[in-house]
Amino acid sequence: MELSTNNISHKAQFALQFPDAQVHRREANSFASSDSCHSSLVNNNSLFLTRNPGVWRYNAPNQQVPRRPPRMKLVLKADHLIDSTGADPISNAALVIENGRISQITTQDKLHIGENEEAKIIAVDDGTIMAGFIEMHSHIHCSAQEDAYTHITTESDETFLMRGVQAVRAAVGSGVTTMRDLGARNEVVFPLKQAIEDGIIPGPRMMVAGTPITTTGGHCNMFGTEANTSEEVVAAIRQQFKLGADCIKIMSTGGGFTPGTNVRAPQYPVET
The missing domain is CATH 3.20.20.140 (Metal-dependent hydrolases)
Known part of the structure; x- marks a missing residue:
């Protein structure tokens, strides 16, 4: 038996900007989802629900629950974070990415990494994390x-x-x-x-x-x-x-790049 879970995601793009104008791109999707495991007792036997990506799986009573491998996190630390919403910049910011998704935006003093979690940390002094x-x-x-x-x-x-x-x-x-x-x-x-x-x-x-x-x-x-x-x-x-074009470009007037055309004159009649 499988019970699907809802996964709410919002696309976001972030770049890690260095003071010397060297910028490293980081893209991810922000998301919110349940990530806890629940168990209940049925006739003195344990009924376990363990979560694989996007799916809750039923394990029969007395069946050993597979051990979840540690998840690798990517943590970006910088002096400031600008989220492009108009909010004030976050100082001493930390941004956490898990499985290609932004899972947390917080301050460095509130950042918590569990003992069973592995994390790669990129810290940039005087840097700013901001939207691409x-x-x-x-x-x-x-x-x-x-x-x-x-x-x-x-x-x-x-x-x-x-x-x-x-x-x-x-x-x-x-x-x-x-x-x-x-x-x-x-x-x-x-x-x-x-x-x-x-x-x-x-x-x-x-x-x-x-x-x-x-x-x-x-x-x-x-x-x-x-x-x-x-x-x-x-x-x-x-x-x-x-x-495969994503959009269409029509040169409705002349342009300064092309000799013999007039940037102020239409190239097509109104009916076209």
């Missing part, structure tokens, strides 16, 4: 150099991919735990996002649009999908979602 940053608008395969336009019009997809790997690594190293890319070649950004999810390369959680939709010769046409009519735009949108 969200990068809302990026183009990971574009260089940030003065001759970026030359790069985007002459470099190969392989070079773009290497630029993208460099960009996401730098982002997560600076405390960005979620990154939204609003225009990159499909051949670059989708494999890169998958590589992060598969643990091949380090990087933040990615939300990607893939190629932006633009007019023929329009803003970012060099790495976009050119579509002029309403029917072509609809077909382009469907194709991006088919490839």
Whole structure:
């Protein structure tokens, strides 16, 4: 017999920020759940309920209850913790992560680790634990150099991919735990996002649009999908979602990055 338990979780992302701007990403889910074992006597025999992850299991009377292996905790200690709720920072803070979930936020003097528990402790003097940053608008395969336009019009997809790997690594190293890319070649950004999810390369959680939709010769046409009519735009949108886009980027006006376009002029008529 198995009795399911309720497990209430709220996603949270935390980064451990060092004073020298070196930030190590830590992501976890906060949760609240029952974690106690109950027993009762039935006809002088013990009825035990022991908890495995998410499930209560019945053990027959006189059956030996399996010994629970010690759980490893990760404890982050820092001088301050900012939880992004608007509350005052917590001084001498401690954050406890168990099984990939934030189980406790407290102060160091109230932190308790049981004698049967193992814990890895990371303590950073003068450090701050805070929520990860969200990068809302990026183009990971574009260089940030003065001759970026030359790069985007002459470099190969392989070079773009290497630029993208460099960009996401730098982002997560600076405390960005979620990154939204609003225009990159499909051949670059989708494999890169998958590589992060598969643990091949380090990087933040990615939300990607893939190629932006633009007019023929329009803003970012060099790495976009050119579509002029309403029917072509609809077909382009469907194709991006088919490839796995999380959102759609439409270049509604010209842009400063693309010669011959006007940032103040619409590229599409109202009916489109």
